Amino acid sequence: AQSVTQLDSQVPVFEEAPVELRCNYSSSVSVYLFWYVQYPNQGLQLLLKYLSGSTLVKGINGFEAEFNKSQTSFHLRKPSVHISDTAEYFCAVIITGTASKLTFGTGTRLQVTL
Amino acid sequence: DVKVTQSSRYLVKRTGEKVFLECVQDMDHENMFWYRQDPGLGLRLIYFSYDVKMKEKGDIPEGYSVSREKKERFSLILESASTNQTSMYLCASRDGQGAGQPQHFGDGTRLSIL
Numbered sequence: 001a002q003s004v005t006q007l008d009s010q011v012p013v014f015e016e017a018p019v020e021l022r023c024n025y026s027s028s029v030s031v032y033l034f035w036y037v038q039y040p041n042q043g044l045q046l047l048l049k050y051l052s053g054s055t056l057v058k059g060i061n062g063f064e065a066e067f068n069k070s071q072t073s074f075h076l077r078k079p080s081v082h083i084s085d086t087a088e089y090f091c092a093v094i095i096t097g098t099a100s101k102l103t104f105g106t107g108t109r110l111q112v113t114l
Numbered sequence: 115d116v117k118v119t120q121s122s123r124y125l126v127k128r129t130g131e132k133v134f135l136e137c138v139q140d141m142d143h144e145n146m147f148w149y150r151q152d153p154g155l156g157l158r159l160i161y162f163s164y165d166v167k168m169k170e171k172g173d174i175p176e177g178y179s180v181s182r183e184k185k186e187r188f189s190l191i192l193e194s195a196s197t198n199q200t201s202m203y204l205c206a207s208r209d210g211q212g213a214g215q216p217q218h219f220g221d222g223t224r225l226s227i228l
Contacts, residue, residue, distance in 0.1 A: 009154070032214050043118070043204055043219030044157075051214040090156060094213050101172070102217060106156035 002027040002093050006105035013112055015083055021076040021108045023065075023091030033074040034092040034102070035065055044090060050074060061085070086112045117141070118220040120205050126226045133192040135223050137205030144210030146188035147217065148172075148180060151202040163188055164210065195227045 003026045013019045025031060032051050036044040048059025055067040065076045074091060091105040121136035139146065144165050149157040149172075159172030161180040169180050177199060181189045188207075192199055202224050206217040 034216060036219075041123075041221070043221045044206075044217075045219070046216045049214065049216060096213055101159065101162065104157040106154060 002031060002095055002103050004091050004093050004103055004105035006089075006091055006108050008108050009106070010109045010111065013081055013110065015112055015114055016080050018079050019077065019081050019085075019110065021089050021091075021110065023074045023076065023105060025072050025074065025091075025093045027072070027093065027095060030096045031093045032096055033065075033067060034094075035059065035063070035074070035076050036090045036092060037061075038088045038090065038107075040087070047076070047089070081110070081112050083112050083114070085110060118205055118207050118218050120203075120220040120223050122223050123221065124224050124226075126228060127192075127195050128228055129195060129197060131192075131195050133195050133225070133227075135190040135192075135203055135205075135225070137188045137190070137207075137220060138186050139188075139207035139218070140186065141207065141209070141218070142185065143207040143218075144185070145208040145217075146182065147206040147208070148178075148188065148190045149204045149206065150174070151204055151222070157204065160190065197227050199225065200227045201225060 005024045034049045035047040038044045048057050050057045050067045058064045088107045090107050092102045118139045147162040148160045163169045163182045179191045204222045205220045208217045209215040
């Protein structure tokens with residue numbers, strides 16, 4: 001079975017600073033990877049996904065993520081954060097070619113301050 | 115845009131009551147899901163449905179049941195509510211064509227069991 005680890009439960013950062021949210025997964029077979037964002041009092045919204053092809057994936061709101069198969073990682077980055085990026089971020093994985101059951105990480109709370 | 119609507123944003127019920135949480139999607143998606151979200155635990159899958167009248171247990175089905183009589187509607191039922199079922203409940207839907215399709219989430223129902 002696959003699993004997802006988000007080591008950082010909280011990441012504080014100043015506005016306009018760069019940020020990296022870490023995600024590592026465990027799976028013996030190939031996977032698809034996703035990052036979702038949850039703003040306060042809302043459901044989850046897709047930021048970006050990796051299915052195949054280029055390992056650098058660009059998403060909405062200036063976020064990007066890089067798939068690294070050898071390190072089984074899919075870290076999320078943004079070069080300059082804004083106050084409005086304050087939210088919880090979830091990494092998720094699904095095994096390719098299987099039933100549609102996503103496995104989520106426990107989430108990382110990004111807190112952007114002035 | 116896909117719209118997933120959960121009938122209540124906030125709900126307060128008493129121990130032992132039978133509780134119904136309703137979810138409706140407007141994109142003719144085959145797959146629908148119910149998760150609960152708790153601090154530090156991320157999202158955990160309760161039940162999911164591949165299509166009308168079909169259901170599969172997720173990771174934490176105990177104390178819950180589901181109903182999918184129509185394609186657009188997926189109901190979560192707490193047969194006899196208990197205080198440990200106080201949580202945020204999230205519904206999602208997904209196009210059934212391929213594991214790479216993202217899930218689309220409702221805004222959640224915050225359920226308190228007193």
